[in-house]
Amino acid sequence: MDAITILKNESNNHRVMQIDLDLLGQNDEQLEDVYDIIAIELRRNEETIPWDKAKQQLLDEGKL
DSSP: OTTEEEEEOTTSOEEEEEEOHHHHTTOHHHHHHHHHHHHHHHTTTSOOOOHHHHHHHHHHTTOO
């Protein structure tokens, strides 16, 4: 993706992601993909919920 640049530190670890929104904005699907990846990374260490429990919760709340 030309719209995204990953910057690394001295140890070659990813540290910063630069996003050119003008270039990325030309393709809504790519923008959604980047958003999804960021959301996943932010939640990587969160506790998981079994699908059956999550499904029941959604049913109880009338969302499914």
